[in-house]
Amino acid sequence: MPAKAPTPKAADKPSREIARLLRDAINGGELSPGAKLPSERELAESHGVARNTAREAIRLLTQEGLVQPEHGRGVFVRVRPKLMRFGRRRYSRAMRQSGLSPFRAEVIAQGRTPDTECRSVTRISAPGEVAERLEIPAGTDVVRRENWYYADGEPMQVGTTYSPWAIVEGSPIADTKKMGHGSIYGRFEELGYPIAYVREEISARMPTHEEAAGLSLPDGVPVIDLWHTGMDDRRRPFEVTRFVMRADFTALDYDMPVED
Amino acid sequence: MPAKAPTPKAADKPSREIARLLRDAINGGELSPGAKLPSERELAESHGVARNTAREAIRLLTQEGLVQPEHGRGVFVRVRPKLMRFGRRRYSRAMRQSGLSPFRAEVIAQGRTPDTECRSVTRISAPGEVAERLEIPAGTDVVRRENWYYADGEPMQVGTTYSPWAIVEGSPIADTKKMGHGSIYGRFEELGYPIAYVREEISARMPTHEEAAGLSLPDGVPVIDLWHTGMDDRRRPFEVTRFVMRADFTALDYDMPVED
DNA sequence: TGGATCCACTGGCTCAAGCCAGTTGCCGAG
DNA sequence: CTCGGCAACTGGCTTGAGCCAGTGGATCCA
Known part of the structure; x- marks a missing residue:
């Protein structure tokens, strides 16, 4: 008992x-x-x-x-921010020239003010994970563009874009900081690479120190780590971007038909 | 000086x-x-x-x-586990009857042993976030199925599926625990709801206490929170599933054509 | 041999105390 | 009235101490 x-x-x-x-x-x-x-x-x-x-x-x-x-x-x-829904993550050719990226569209829809800043454009040799996705040998020269995305002045995501030097040489993509993300596919089309397929690989993790500091992340907020690959009509990849996004502000929506 | x-x-x-x-x-x-x-x-x-x-x-x-x-x-x-890549997140009708979910396929591809367990099947009134996605009034009766997914005995993800009672009444979906996830769309087709579109909404966050305990998550590992909605050929949603997945084991791949 | 026990080691958690470093409001000098 | 500085808050971080709770190997007994 x-x-x-x-x-x-x-x-x-x-x-x-x-x-x-x-x-x-x-x-x-x-x-x-x-x-x-x-x-x-x-x-x-x-x-x-x-x-x-x-x-x-x-x-x-x-x-x-x-x-x-x-x-x-x-x-x-904590004030739970509304998730930014990068609505229906489909890419239309119309977006190609519009200069209106999914990011800008969503931020505006929330009544906030978007801003994009290209922090650097450099020529480097491709790291492994980039080379793989671009289907080029590791070490090949690529152009690296680092873009920061803000809503009302707060940094929301960082996107690092890589393209083979051989493709973008001479184009403004290769050396100009001033270039809206939305219009970049127009440039690629001029270069003979019309965007036709995209692939996105998504994972989530805790941010590194640098990311936490750069994005002013509060403790305990994970980041979404998204690799975006743009391919032409023959499925040749010509551009990959790694996005690191605040998970507390981000939701990604995909909508797709079921194949037979 | x-x-x-x-x-x-x-x-x-x-x-x-x-x-x-x-x-x-x-x-x-x-x-x-x-x-x-x-x-x-x-x-x-x-x-x-x-x-x-x-x-x-x-x-x-x-x-x-x-x-x-x-x-x-x-x-x-920490031994960094290989990410499980739920490859090309497309849904084919072939999967409908095969009983081979993306989860089982990936786990087997990694040489590990998958296991799925339906922990409960209950009839409840729909919570707001479910009702919204099913396009039914909040509080309508739905069937809730809780599925746990394992690789080599370790819990990897939990999926909670909701369907309107009005649709699944009488079907094994409504009361049987024994039902592979892969074959569920076959059942829905019999009920007049062929799967034709899916929508997935993805975010990431830190797990709650219960989730961390249930998934045996080590500290510092976020979860991916994925709402999956299945719709028929007229885009009527008939099933939503909320997946909570270990982010350190999970990568999601989406592949899609760019629309005009 | 086989099994139970013990002990030295590990991390988990708490205490009480102290100093440092941002933030804010108040108060007094000009 | 304005501005500077101070004081009373806040959290940030460290100390050194102690006890608890798992783990695993050595040891001892049947």
């Missing part, structure tokens, strides 16, 4: 218990987005634990992306 | 410095995948810091997914 379970409650570790209480308060609406949590010291005192333990609870919630500490100000319930 | 920069090295916080050293050792190959790191106490002593500080360094690397602590054994360099 003594047994071992008078308290099935299992009274979790204090840090997890505090995290649970706060999580419930957030999900239950008692703490709404943007609200300030009690300070670490207050939490510690009110729960009768050391400050480190309260801190650990907050760390857990931060990792879950529920909450965001701001040095000197406090800990705030 | 005195200026302010005799030490541009900036001597980072000790925990970050230790993390950096370990990271370099891992990336540089001195510590190869599967290798055991020095214990927390050793690290602390050899760097002249408190154990907590060494611990913090390891926490950083864990969050980056570089390293995995195992209670009672040590901290190990």
Whole structure:
């Protein structure tokens, strides 16, 4: 009869218990987005634990992306941004010249202001993962363009585009920073490479330090890592872009018919 | 001439410095995948810091997914699993009856053993995000099937499928656990809903506690959150599935023609 | 030989204390 | 009234200590 379970409650570790209480308060609406949590010291005192333990609870919630500490100000319930839906991830030839990339279109649709910046254009020898996708020998010369995409001034994604030097030599693609992403396929068409197929390979991971810093990512936000390959009507790849996107702002939609 | 920069090295916080050293050792190959790191106490002593500080360094690397602590054994360099590429995410009618889902195909291609388990089949009223996608009023009765997917016994993804009760009533879909995922579209076709279009909406995020526990996710691994909607030839949705997948094992490939 | 036990080792978690570094509002000098 | 500086907050990070809970090899007993 003594047994071992008078308290099935299992009274979790204090840090997890505090995290649970706060999580419930957030999900239950008692703490709404943007609200300030009690300070670490207050939490510690009110729960009768050391400050480190309260801190650990907050760390857990931060990792879950529920909450965001701001040095000197406090800990705030994260405002969940609307996901940017890069709607129906289909590519139409019309987009080719329009200069309206899926990114710009979506940002404008959300009533925000898009901005794109080409940070660098360089000629390098192709890294393995690029060469593979371009179906060229590793080490072949390629042009690398690094583009940053902003919404209301906040960086949202980085796209690094590679094209074989042999194809783009002499074209503005090879040396000009000023070139909207949307119109780039027009340039390729002039070069004899009309865009006809695209392939996208998607994975997700935690950002590296550099990415987290560059994209001003809060803790606990993963990135979507998307390799985009553009191919001509004979399925010859002529351009690959690696996008690194904030996962908390990004959703990708694909829509496709089922084949026979 | 005195200026302010005799030490541009900036001597980072000790925990970050230790993390950096370990990271370099891992990336540089001195510590190869599967290798055991020095214990927390050793690290602390050899760097002249408190154990907590060494611990913090390891926490950083864990969050980056570089390293995995195992209670009672040590901290190990993560073995980066090969991504499972759910190749060319196109759906062919042939798949309809074959019982060979993209998941099973990929796992077998990797020389691993797939397994699928239907954990529950229940009748519930549709949550908002399901109703929206099924284009039915929220609260309408739907059948919910929860499927778990394993490779070599390890859980890789969970798929929760919802279909309107009105459609599947009487069919094995509505009450049988034993039903391969691949063959489900055959059933729907019998019911007058041939699969003709699919839509997939993809985002990524950190897992909830339950998901992390259920999928035995190590710290610092995000999940891919994929809503899959199956539609018939008139674009009427009849089935939606929400997949939650380990991002460290998953890559999704889409291949599509560019429209005019 | 085979099995249970023990112990030295690992990470997990907490405590109490202290100093540093952003942020903000208040208050007093000009 | 304005501006500078201070003080009282906030989180960030470290220390050194202690106990708990898995792991796995050595050891001892039947």
